[in-house]
Amino acid sequence: MNAFEQGSLSREDEFERKKQQYFTRLALSFRSAFRLHRDAGLLWERDQSRRREWRNVSEHCLVEGARVGILADLLFLSPQARKDLVFAALLHDFFKRNEIENMKEAATSGRPLREASLSSDQEGKVRLQAAQVPKNIIRLVGAAGNHPETIFEIKTILDKEELTEDDLSFLTMHYIDDYTKGDMWVTPVEMDKEHSRINDIDRRLREGGQRYAKKMEEEETAFRDNPDPFFHNKKGLQIISEIAHMVERRLADLVSERSGEAVDPLELPEIIDNVVREAVKREVLE
Numbered sequence: 001m002n003a004f005e006q007g008s009l010s011r012e013d014e015f016e017r018k019k020q021q022y023f024t025r026l027a028l029s030f031r032s033a034f035r036l037h038r039d040a041g042l043l044w045e046r047d048q049s050r051r052r053e054w055r056n057v058s059e060h061c062l063v064e065g066a067r068v069g070i071l072a073d074l075l076f077l078s079p080q081a082r083k084d085l086v087f088a089a090l091l092h093d094f095f096k097r098n099e100i101e102n103m104k105e106a107a108t109s110g111r112p113l114r115e116a117s118l119s120s121d122q123e124g125k126v127r128l129q130a131a132q133v134p135k136n137i138i139r140l141v142g143a144a145g146n147h148p149e150t151i152f153e154i155k156t157i158l159d160k161e162e163l164t165e166d167d168l169s170f171l172t173m174h175y176i177d178d179y180t181k182g183d184m185w186v187t188p189v190e191m192d193k194e195h196s197r198i199n200d201i202d203r204r205l206r207e208g209g210q211r212y213a214k215k216m217e218e219e220e221t222a223f224r225d226n227p228d229p230f231f232h233n234k235k236g237l238q239i240i241s242e243i244a245h246m247v248e249r250r251l252a253d254l255v256s257e258r259s260g261e262a263v264d265p266l267e268l269p270e271i272i273d274n275v276v277r278e279a280v281k282r283e284v285l286e
Contacts (some may be wrong), residue, residue, distance in 0.1 A: 015280065022280045023062045026086075029285070030065070033090040034058065036131060041097050057096045059183040064089040065143075067176045068274045075172065081165050088140035088173055090195045091133070095124030103215070113215040118147065136166070143170045144177035147239045148222035155230060158246055168254070171247050178244045179204055179269050185277075186269040199266045201244045209237045 006116070027034055042054045068089045070147070071083035099120035106116035117201055121142075128138050149270065154174055158165045179186065179200040192198045209216065216236040223231045231239055252265035263271065 003016055015058070019280045019285050021070050021283060022285060023059075023066070025285045026062055026065055030087055030090050032131070033061075033087060033094070035098060036091060036127070037061070040094050040127070042094065054097050057093050060180065061090050061093050064092065064176050064180050066276050066279075067180065067272050068172055070272045070279075071251070071255075072169075074272070074275075075125045075168055075251070076258050076260065077165055077168060077172075081169050082135075084137050085140060085169050085172060088137045088143075089176065091128065091137070091178060092141050092144040095120060095127065098123065103173045107214070109196065112218050113212070114218040117215065121145075121147070140169060140173045143173035146178075148219050148226070148236075150164045151176065151223075151240060151243055152226060152228075154243055154247060155228060158243075158250060163250075163254075168251075171251060175251055176272075177243070178247070179206075186224075186273050189264075189266045198265055199247065200269055202241065205241050205244070206235060 037058045065086045068085040069082055072085050077085070099117055102120045103113050104114040106113050119209045124252075125138060125142070128141065136177050143154075154171065157163065157170060160167065162173070181200055181204050186200050186202065189197055190204070219236050223234070223236055234242075248268060249265045252263045252268045255268070255271075256263045
């Protein structure tokens, strides 16, 4: 290994050290959120061989927490709205283990997967209420994911000409969750095989469409029964994708308007991650 390679490795190691410190400080700033992770069995596992399997859900929540905070800044949301968004992002999958295990059991027994998922969501909401998490944060937690009920609320917000700060917070939480894959940095925009520009929204939905095909099939009826014609004659995955990119365009337009700089909607995830990287390098919790 030459001196240049040694230097490069050293810089990479230093960045990883700073990144760990950055996310550790973020977690310590919201200890109550991670107590709920612990109680739901995400952080600790008696069988140490399975510990990582659930801990990565908490790491995913941390990444979303960092990203929603940056997007809140780009949208010039108030400090309180920003804090609430970060808290909600850190909590949004705290009950994920229960949901996954419920859906596995439902698949084995032949019960509807949608029913199992909604049941877990409701139980998680009850736990948040018992922990005295504020109602507005519980609502933001519900903005993550793509249940038809969530998509309907997103569409109602998008149909408004003027958006409140609460509306923007709801869209922000939904948007960040739509493209965040595990705890990985975003992949840059690229052309797919059909020569369409895609970003991590498209990649994540294509993967999820295969993994949750049966659940999405069960949700078709809910989409068809909505009176809004937007939801008619479309498959669930198409609806979810179109809504995700509609949210993306709306948020990118607002970031452009408020910053005075043009923003390519598809590149918004990369813009957000670039700000996170700079914060990590400065060792500043944004």
